[in-house]
Amino acid sequence: MNGSNDAVSPSSTSDYLLLAIETSCDETSVAVVRNGREILSNVISSQIETHKQFGGVVPEIASRKHVESITIILEEALREAGVGLPDIDGVAVTQGPGLIGALLVGVVAAKSLALALDVPLIGTHHIAGHIYANHLVGDIVYPAIALVVSGGHTEIVLLEEEGKFRIIGRTRDDAVGEAYDKVARALQFPYPGGPYVDKLAQEATEEIVLPRSWLEPDSYDFSFSGLKSAVLSEINRSRMKGETPDFSALARGFQQSVIDVVTGKAIRAAKEFGAHQMLLCGGVAANRGLRERLSSLCEEAGLPLLIPPNKLCTDNAAMIAAAADLKWRRGQFSTLDLKAEPILSLEDWSV
Template structure:
């Protein structure tokens, strides 16, 4: 079984092919980072136009890389949400056109499910498992019970961790994308120099909050001597921020592990996925936590943590195996929670 996957929900135009032996047959990805860098973030209209210009070429490159014809495919999948709606529309229409012309099953993939299932193609993780999903727009703890079956344990009540990384980078003049810039600067910094808060650490439950940490970074910058920030100030502040983020993730994940040991005692794996999961320091912190808790940390290769076509192709393949195909009238969804029945987080919208 071979599935083509297309990803276009933000600022990467990507296509990939995978088979049911967990083999990645081909990948093609075009990043828009250079186009968005002058604006300090992703500009939706620029992103949508770039996807429109490049989607067909990325699909062609992936097909050529795998040495396949469309007639050899068993299905085609595309991110159908959540994400920037213009880009999502480009990807889903490209996939629908291929499916219609070649009479192939079409799978509309939740972008978050792509991240959630990525460890199954890279590491063969068995259901169920505990998932920490950390990206530019989301920060959630979920139990992944099966394809399409998720139980949310916690979510952010304000900002995502990825957003906090990006805003910290912007305040420090590190540019875009912010996550890698903060991580690089933190490598030479003193994480003990600035006492930053650890929002919600020690509190009941598994929810997150990062707006207070972001605000503390801004207040710390304002308290420094006037004039350009010194390189050591930037490095120390990045290291202090990263350490605070790591402490929060460890605390929240430890609580989630205790919860799943009661509800799902068979769970032995903590999976971390999403763009922020590419951060080497945070991976190390979570690995130490998993080791302390007698769990296995599973993290996809860093190139498969950020948005990519492989995770969409694999999620599509998993859905196809379960008979979960979609009609060509499926409408893109700018918002699409993995657990739509999860209650609103207490305090959501309240900056903490």
Template sequence: MRILAIESSCDEFSISIMDKGKVLSNVISSQIKEHSEFGGVIPELASRLHVENFHWVLLDSLQQSNSQLEDIDYISYTSNPGLIGSLIIGKLVAQTISTYLKKPLLDMNHIEGHIYGANIEQKFQYPVLALVVSGGHTQIQLLKESLSFELIGTTQDDAVGECYDKVARVLGFNYPGGPVIDKLAQNGNDKKYKLPISKNDDSYDFSFSGLKTASLNLINKLNQNNEEIIIEDFCASFQKTAIDTLMIKFEKAIKEFKPNTITVVGGVSANQSIRSIFYKVGEKYNIKKVIIPDLKYCTDNAAMIAELTNEYLVKDKK
């Protein structure tokens, strides 16, 4: 059962080929360089670059997997959520291959793909509690069994990755600014600057607009008063507040739903501090499995879509 999966929801175009649950290739065309000069992703540019790059991504993925197009049994692609133009390019490529090969075409959800990206190298023990953290999404999802996605909580405004990038831009960092903040935070005093934890209530929902606004106001105030901003300390203080905001709600969910597996997925799951804290939380609550995906499966990639597709196909055959 050989799957060709396409992920094109934002500024990466990726194709992965999987056979019997094993990733044979996972090729990603990144556009960070092109978008960095604008301080963020430009949707029109992203879709145009997908058109320019998809052919070599396809050829490279076939070559790395030692496959021919005729070897493919199923084609899948990310249908939502994401940038409309980018999603359309991926869908058109997938439809063209499916029509040419006369093989089944399956549409997949991007967030579900991120969650099952954690299932590639280690396998879930259900129930699973997943923290989804990226530039566009911040959610807690509960899976009582395979593919049974239940949204427990979500951001009411900014996603955590979006908050990172907006604060980073004001600090003068290039896009993407989240990894820069994370790196500088490792050597900073996280108690130097006081920032608020938003929506600290009984719900499982998040809010990051308050943290973003408070951070920008503090930066402006310090600049107006000609006070030096100790960058490492500011990054450490901001990052601690952002992670505390996430973990307060996530730990609350652990206590209620008592998962056997916890995982953190999405682009922000590459953050060093989040990865470290997640293992500590697993130990604190005696969680059987703590799964943090390899860095290559954290950002947008087609292997996670292939794994999700494989899970659906295996379940359908049972």
């Protein structure tokens, strides 16, 4: 995975352009980033409307949509950046984790470009991308704690130094995003349901208090399956009584439970490991309630907080370029036999 092709990265004083490709799930994205931090373009094609009718992402359909979109998005990213393929110094691509068929589309495209242009290829970890999206908006101070909340991942990651990842907590069942989507379906919202639940929770005047799953006293892991079941039980209990469920109070209760647990554990981890900064990352980082609570807790703790803007929280290629830059600056390039890996270890990917 950390092999090298024959190309060599430029000196630290030279400007360089990385072209990055992200196709891990249901967004096709290509970005051009200068020196690992300056976004020249970040084009994203979402498949939400396609998958909405199925209530979730259908892997085979996602793969086909990536095939249809990748060339168009690539051309648009280059045009928006005002550069041509000969200007590209390196190609980065999401190697994993993700849907295998979707990942393959990006990996094949990236390998073809790297070979044709005779430039370095960098296989990149998707979650490293979410974490280093923060580096596109500010300086990361180490050691740092990253709270990763997305559709497929909920993790607390310790960054002891640049590019060194250590997972200290992860979900044992549903990720936060999955829990939001399942609860949203129960509340009769369309896919993806997270933004609808967040909005309803913000507007609610009452709250149905739901359980908090703290697990073992010293654990940084998460579990949301019981919380999802508690929401369904409240809905069924109301209907059995002939009452209309109070969806807004339920949405608020669900969101408050999630936020209490994820922010509580993240702050505790920051204190235990002496973090100098908190990073919020992943698609659910766009959740207004979560951003507000974590901001408040970090302010109380005197802990600096970095949160990317919403457009850099969801899957995008600029974040892949930001993470790939860690490898670029060290000359850690991938070989052309790079394989898509749907289960790729973040810790093993560390620089």
